Amino acid sequence: MATDRVVERRRIFKQxxxxxxxxxxxxxxxxxxxxxxxxxxxxxxxxGLAIVWKYTTPGNHHTTAAGWLGKLxxxxxxxxxxxxxxRPDWYFYFLFYLLRIFKWPSTVILGTIGIPTICLLLLxxxxxxxxxxxxxxxxxxxxxxxxxxxxxxxxVLTYKGATAKEALGTELLAxxxxxxxxxxxxxxxxxxxxxxxxxxxxxxxxxTYLGTGSHNLGAPDLSAEGAKNKGIEFQISHLKCPAxxxxxxPMPSFAGLGDAxxxxxxxxxxxxxxxx
Amino acid sequence: MxxxxxxxxxxxxxxxxxxxxxxxxxxxxxxxxxxFLFRKVPGDTDWWQTLGSATLTAFLVQALTGVxxxxxxxxxxxxxxxxxxxxxxxxxxxxxxxxxxxWLVRGMHRWGASVFIILMFMHMGxxxxxxxxxxxxELNWILGVLLLASGLAEGFTGYLLPWDQTSYWAxxxxxxxxxxxxxxxxxxxxxxxxxxxxNADTLSRFYSIxxxxxxGAIFALIGLHLYLVIRLGVTSPPWSKExxxxxxxxxxxxxGAGRVGLVSPSARRSAR
Numbered sequence: 001m002a003t004d005r006v007v008e009r010r011r012i013f014k015q016x017x018x019x020x021x022x023x024x025x026x027x028x029x030x031x032x033x034x035x036x037x038x039x040x041x042x043x044x045x046x047x048g049l050a051i052v053w054k055y056t057t058p059g060n061h062h063t064t065a066a067g068w069l070g071k072l073x074x075x076x077x078x079x080x081x082x083x084x085x086x087r088p089d090w091y092f093y094f095l096f097y098l099l100r101i102f103k104w105p106s107t108v109i110l111g112t113i114g115i116p117t118i119c120l121l122l123l124x125x126x127x128x129x130x131x132x133x134x135x136x137x138x139x140x141x142x143x144x145x146x147x148x149x150x151x152x153x154x155x156v157l158t159y160k161g162a163t164a165k166e167a168l169g170t171e172l173l174a175x176x177x178x179x180x181x182x183x184x185x186x187x188x189x190x191x192x193x194x195x196x197x198x199x200x201x202x203x204x205x206x207x208t209y210l211g212t213g214s215h216n217l218g219a220p221d222l223s224a225e226g227a228k229n230k231g232i233e234f235q236i237s238h239l240k241c242p243a244x245x246x247x248x249x250p251m252p253s254f255a256g257l258g259d260a261x262x263x264x265x266x267x268x269x270x271x272x273x274x275x276x
Numbered sequence: 277m278x279x280x281x282x283x284x285x286x287x288x289x290x291x292x293x294x295x296x297x298x299x300x301x302x303x304x305x306x307x308x309x310x311x312f313l314f315r316k317v318p319g320d321t322d323w324w325q326t327l328g329s330a331t332l333t334a335f336l337v338q339a340l341t342g343v344x345x346x347x348x349x350x351x352x353x354x355x356x357x358x359x360x361x362x363x364x365x366x367x368x369x370x371x372x373x374x375x376x377x378x379w380l381v382r383g384m385h386r387w388g389a390s391v392f393i394i395l396m397f398m399h400m401g402x403x404x405x406x407x408x409x410x411x412x413x414e415l416n417w418i419l420g421v422l423l424l425a426s427g428l429a430e431g432f433t434g435y436l437l438p439w440d441q442t443s444y445w446a447x448x449x450x451x452x453x454x455x456x457x458x459x460x461x462x463x464x465x466x467x468x469x470x471x472x473x474x475n476a477d478t479l480s481r482f483y484s485i486x487x488x489x490x491x492g493a494i495f496a497l498i499g500l501h502l503y504l505v506i507r508l509g510v511t512s513p514p515w516s517k518e519x520x521x522x523x524x525x526x527x528x529x530x531x532g533a534g535r536v537g538l539v540s541p542s543a544r545r546s547a548r
């Protein structure tokens with residue numbers, strides 16, 4: 001059976017070589033003409049994008065305002081920042097959104113490593129999974145279904161990643177009194193200060209808290225984090241180096257906030273025993 | 277030497293042909309280029325098969341604009357005390373706002389990356405649609421997947437270089453995600469960061485990977501990829517009536533009834 005297949009595909013390739021020799025056309029000028037036109041189109045599109053990027057940006061110089069294609073640049077990188085949005089370039093949105101589907105800590109590794117690795121291995125294996133010589137589309141139902149599913153899922157994930165809501169610290173700050181009331185830490189100034197920090201430090205770009213925030217990268221809901229009674233010391237060391245305490249955590253270090261701020265955040269987290 | 281004086285056109289021919297012959301005799305390059313240009317491709321080759329060369333063009337745009345950007349960019353995260361801005365960020369701003377046509381070169385590099393990645397996916401889709409990954413082109417498909425992964429790695433490492441908030445925090449999270457991989461993950465994250473966390477050395481490390489390591493690998497992979505394309509040939513569209521691999525075409529006057537060749541018409545139909 002397998003030898004039949006080998007004989008058959010060798011025959012077809014031999015026939016291919018003969019056919020090309022007999023009734024093919026020379027690469028130059030025929031195919032090369034198409035290639036040249038297409039390459040010119042590519043270069044023009046790239047230059048066009050660069051021009052649109054620059055000239056739709058409001059103002060002329062030194063601005064972080066966004067044009068049609070987004071900002072020319074953002075504020076300078078600041079490791080000690082208290083507000084950030086971890087957002088990759090658009091062609092990684094499908095991975096970015098994939099991480100929302102999985103829950104920390106049990107299955108998030110599937111989204112970060114498992115599925116991308118499996119996809120890459122499957123992609124490498126395509127010629128060995130599909131060993132028939134058949135090339136006509138209507139005779140390759142599995143290939144058609146697989147490619148349609150891949151295109152739809154990549155498209156949906158990219159779209160969802162692109163439209164994923166970002167939490168704005170200034171708007172979230174207004175929720176702090178409401179949180180303090182629900183959690184009952186209104187008379188604990190350290191916890192309230194921590195809550196304000198929590199609202200503006202970008203925590204809610206990944207975590208959710210009492211219904212606000214955007215669930216990203218598999219980060220857990222923190223509404224009842226204090227109910228686990230892990231202690232302030234634990235919370236501080238976790239904020240300083242999440243992966244040291246929780247192996248495999250993609251959360252960035254917040255050591256840049258400084259010990260005083262970390263203590264406030266930890267107090268707030270420990271005071272969050274769940275809504276009453 | 278009693279030779280006839282050369283005519284003008286003979287002289288001209290001599291000046292063109294002599295250096296080419298000299299080169300050919302010592303390298304075989306002229307024959308190679310001739311073979312590349314005048315090799316036969318299937319008669320039904322058309323716009324579908326231009327996506328690969330378009331991807332190559334996008335990569336060459338990236339290489340060229342990248343070389344120009346490297347002349348001005350400084351991969352240094354230390355803060356300049358005079359301006360209170362990181363040196364890398366400042367050099368990126370300088371390219372965008374002050375250098376002649378710097379905005380254009382940076383814009384082409386920034387958006388050329390997206391075009392390059394879109395074209396890689398489209399080219400891969402075309403190859404999949406045509407079944408062009410099948411025997412004997414399996415290796416070329418694998419080279420293509422490696423090129424795709426390298427291209428995405430270029431996107432990841434290049435994103436950090438402007439050293440602004442967006443690029444910094446996306447990279448922090450991206451490296452952390454790399455670090456979650458079993459076995460190799462922690463080593464990969466440590467290699468990328470140049471330490472246990474993002475630090476002063478991380479930026480120059482990313483820069484080196486972005487402009488030396490991966491582009492070198494991509495150039496080598498493209499070389500192998502093209503070698504296999506030239507050796508194995510371009511695939512006909514599977515729906516083409518005259519697809520190469522189906523045997524001699526029917527002479528038009530016999531209307532298909534008297535095909536020549538060893539394969540019977542029915543067998544030929546299934547054998548593409």
